Amino acid sequence: MAYRYVSHETIRSELANALKHITFNPDPELPALLKSALANETSEISKDILKCMLKNIELAPKIEIPLCQDTGSLVVFAEIGNHCIINGPPLPEIINETLIKTSAELYLRPSILKDPLLQRENTGNNAPAVIHISIVEGDKLKLQIAQKGGGAENMSQLKMFTPSAKVDAIKNFVVETVTLAKGNACPPLIIGIGIGGNFETCALLAKKALFQTLTAKNPIEQYAILEQEILKSVNETGIGVQGLGGKTTALAVHILNAPCHIASLPVAVNLQCHSHRHIEIVI
Ligand code: SF4
Structure with a gap:
């Protein structure tokens, strides 16, 4: 396979x-799921909020x-083909400069701090992004990006189970995580679950x-069955839309x-909130 050059201007x-x-736009499938939740919801307040959403x-x-x-934080999963050459500065620099410029143009709220504990001073420009890069076969550059809100991220959890744990223990852990979050993660939620790998890869x-x-x-x-069982159990908690009660606590479990x-x-x-903003681009 020939090498392919991708200019930093294009990226x-x-x-x-x-x-x-x-x-300005959530996941394209989100409106249909919210409409279906609205049709199924019995709580008046949850119905009202779903209509507002x-x-x-x-x-x-x-x-x-x-x-x-x-x-949110800009999260980027970048896959660089082993025959794709980026003509310009390193990819993280391109991503962060674009984030800074676009945040200013769109008047996005600056949400990122230089230091998490001591100074907590805002960078003022939404950089740096959280970037994960992997090298794959091919000559393309794939970028999966998301604006990940802080409220839902804060209520996420990780647990190192022992191998003797049964499927029900995992299911209970997810339901407990959602129950502890109540309205703080801005439900209805999309729930991402990592099982396996090690401490960092499961996250x-x-x-x-x-x-x-x-x-x-x-x-x-x-x-796939476990995804559906967890979705059902989470929706049986009664937490509901924005934690105000009802049948709609989550829309999807992956x-x-x-x-x-x-x-x-x-x-x-x-945990991901209803403001589920992500997209994939392939260059
Ligand atoms: S909906 Fe809630 S958790 Fe999501 S980005 Fe907005 S404030 Fe943050």
């Missing part, structure tokens, strides 16, 4: 367009006001699970699994 332009798009989705792109005031799997289409199912039947050590069974639960 900047495509990324800026993608960022603008997700600032649908109206918000309709208005945001028209009047170019962000879907949520929290435009990455949980995050990556949120980048799938909302109707995606795990290709392994038992995991599990990603990976091999792990014989002594381990890591599980991470990454």
Whole structure:
């Protein structure tokens, strides 16, 4: 395969367009899931809020006001083909410069701090992004990006189970995580679950699970069944829309699994709020 050159100008332009798009538009499947939740909901207050969410989705792109005031941390999963050469500065520099420029152009709220504990001083420009890079076969550059809000991220959890843990223990851990979150994660939720790998890879799997289409199912039947069982149990908690009661606590559950050590069974639960903003671009 011949080497293919991709200019940094092309990446900047495509990324800026993608960022603008997700600032005003959620996952394309989200409105249908919210409408179906509305049809199924019995709580009057949850129904009212679901209608507000649908109206918000309709208005945001028209009047170019962000879907949520929290435009989040920019999370990027980049896959660089081994025959793709980026003509320009290193990819993280391109991503961060584009993020800074686009945040200023769209008046996005600065949400990132230089130091998490001591100074907590705002960088003022939404950089740096959280970037995960992997090298794959091919001559393309794939960028999966998301604006990940702080409220839902804060309520996410990771637990290192022992190998003797049964499926029910994992299910209970997810339901407990959602129950502890109550309205703080801004339900209805999308729940990303990573099972396997080690301490850090199960967290990455949980995050990556949120980048799938909302109707995606795990290709392994038992995991696909578990996704549906967890969704049902979470919706039976009665937490409801924004924690105000009702049948709609989550819209989708996605599990990603990976091999792990014989002594381990890591599980991470990454909660995502209804402001589910992500997109994939391939250059
Ligand atoms: S958790 Fe989501 S919906 Fe709630 S404030 Fe943050 S981005 Fe907005």
